[in-house]
Amino acid sequence: MSDKEITTLLTLINHRQDRLAVACKEIADWIDRQGDVPVAGKIRDTLKAVEADEVLVKKTLTSLTLDRPLPRFR
Template identity: 70%
Template structure:
């Protein structure tokens, strides 16, 4: 896998993570409006944990060093 492919994959993973987080926020808001505040709170607590780690994940992903050539594993 080339460096460009890896970068594309990481970008796609980050975009999907953002979309899933957004969807979960909308679900939490809907549940909150339905009156189940404890369930909505649990979803929001999980999202806060993801958001707290976001900066570290981005920093780690962008600092990955790719050795050339990539090692091939024999099966």
């Protein structure tokens, strides 16, 4: 697997994680509106771990896309 393919795959995984987090937040909001605040709180607490990793994931993806050999000058 090439570096480009790995970067593409990791970017896709990151986007899917973002979408899943948004969906979980919407579910937590809906549960909250239904009156089950403790369950909504548990979902939000779990999502905090995902959000805490977001900076590291984005930094890693950025470094992967930038870590390539410099062009050779003739």
